[in-house]
Amino acid sequence: MPPVGVRRGRADAQPRAAGASVTRLLCVGEIMVEMAPADGGLFSMGFAGDTFNTAWYARRVLPDDVGVGYLTAVGTDAVSDRMVDFIAAQGVDASAVRRVEDRTVGLYMIQLQDGERSFSYWRGQSAAKTLADDEAALDAAFAEASVIQFSGITLAILSDEARARFCAALSRARANGAHVAFDTNLRPRLWAGPQAMRDGLLQGASVADTVLPSFDEEQMCFGDATPAETIDRYRNAGARTVVVKNGAERCHIWDADEGKATHDPAPVAKVVDSTAAGDSFGAGFLAARMTGASVLEATKQGAALAGKVVQKRGALAPDIFE
Ligand SMILES: O=C(O)C(=O)C[C@H](O)[C@H](O)CO
Numbered sequence: 161m162p163p164v165g166v167r168r169g170r171a172d173a174q175p176r177a178a179g180a181s182v183t184r185l186l187c188v189g190e191i192m193v194e195m196a197p198a199d200g201g202l203f204s205m206g207f208a209g210d211t212f213n214t215a216w217y218a219r220r221v222l223p224d225d226v227g228v229g230y231l232t233a234v235g236t237d238a239v240s241d242r243m244v245d246f247i248a249a250q251g252v253d254a255s256a257v258r259r260v261e262d263r264t265v266g267l268y269m270i271q272l273q274d275g276e277r278s279f280s281y282w283r284g285q286s287a288a289k290t291l292a293d294d295e296a297a298l299d300a301a302f303a304e305a306s307v308i309q310f311s312g313i314t315l316a317i318l319s320d321e322a323r324a325r326f327c328a329a330l331s332r333a334r335a336n337g338a339h340v341a342f343d344t345n346l347r348p349r350l351w352a353g354p355q356a357m358r359d360g361l362l363q364g365a366s367v368a369d370t371v372l373p374s375f376d377e378e379q380m381c382f383g384d385a386t387p388a389e390t391i392d393r394y395r396n397a398g399a400r401t402v403v404v405k406n407g408a409e410r411c412h413i414w415d416a417d418e419g420k421a422t423h424d425p426a427p428v429a430k431v432v433d434s435t436a437a438g439d440s441f442g443a444g445f446l447a448a449r450m451t452g453a454s455v456l457e458a459t460k461q462g463a464a465l466a467g468k469v470v471q472k473r474g475a476l477a478p479d480i481f482e
Contacts, residue, residue: 164370164449165306165339183450184227186256186305187215188326189314190288191232191243192281193267196435196474203269207246208475209288210311210345213436217443217465219251220481226450229253231301233291235264240287256301258294263287270474275431281349289317292326302333307450309442311343315360316350323360330367342368342399343442346377357381365397370449372442375406387412403459405441411463415455423456425463428470436475441466 165183189211195203208216212230219228230252234240236259243265247254266283291314292298302308308330315323334340342364351357358381365371371394378390387404391414394402400416408428413421445462453461468480 163452164446183306184229184253184304185215185218185222185307185309185446185450186229186231186301187211187218188231188291188308188310190266190283190286190291190317191230191247192265192283192286193239193243194475195267195269196433197270197272198473204474206474206476207243208436210313210343210436210439211309212247212252213439213475214309214343214443214446215252216250216476217436217440217469218447221444221447221461221465222450227253229256229301229305231256231258231291231298233258233260233263233287233289233293235259235287236261237264240265256297258287258291258297260287260290263290270433270435272433272473275434275470277433277435283317286317289319289322292318292322292329295325295329298326298329299332302329302338303336305333305338307339307341307446308333309341309343309446310364311345312357312361312364313345313347313350315364316347316357323363327363327367334367334369339370340368341370341372341442341446343438344371344373344377345438346374346381348380354381362393362397365394365399368394368397368399370401370403370446371397371399372403372405372438372445374438375404375409375412378404401455403445403455403462405438405463407437411459413455413459418455421456421459423459423463425467428467431470433473434470435473436477437466437470439475440469 191209191212194208198204266286404412411423441462444465445458448458448461
């Protein structure tokens, strides 16, 4: 089976050999200021957000000649400038980042209890809510991507109108050969209510080739009794690949070509901070698929990367690559 998302793209920010084909991953969503607990009761400030975290980890595991880009919207103030500089400094192409004058970026703070994280957010008016306002810009950015990744959070921050515009643009990109990957990542508080969340997730799934849900969230949102129910729902929505993550427990896989499989992630000695577990799983999974791995092998690679990330504090863990 050929690698996922192989088609010719444009030259981008990543160094590559002359004439090499560019397989470009474009992640779409909201990156925020992150306040992560540090020693001595302090917080360290960084920048993170689920789809950006996926881009960041993918950049680290993909070969240099495969470009990785990020699409969001930020303000025009100093912290927005710092954020865009940060994105680019991480080797992620920021040329599709939209600038809006009357808004700024959101912020979240991580609280930890026994390694399990909870977040508090200040994002109600963030610029990222306007990321799908310019349809032509969306089409242009999507036309240059081979694989487009978005999440339930990407959908949740958009108005109904903007979400419909975003999904229509994904559908056009898919018709033009892009591979669309959807991490369902639930944030109930960002949705108008449980039914709006269910409708929104199914709207996103209807334009996706690959869906990467988490079983605990699917139980909460749809009342699934088994991972097989989760798979069936996204399969019926049109996905060709569904991998149901389940924390430290068994992953359940279904793929239109490879059929069903399972994978038991290796036990992790100590979970320090589960932030970005799913995001890094997605990065490891997509990077593996883009470089020719089977769905089962990609699941193994996604789970292995997530297992390292949860042993570090904060969303982005550079030291696991040292
Ligand atoms: O919760 C969100 O909206 C975030 O994007 C913050 C975190 O970086 C993300 O959830 C980690 O998975």
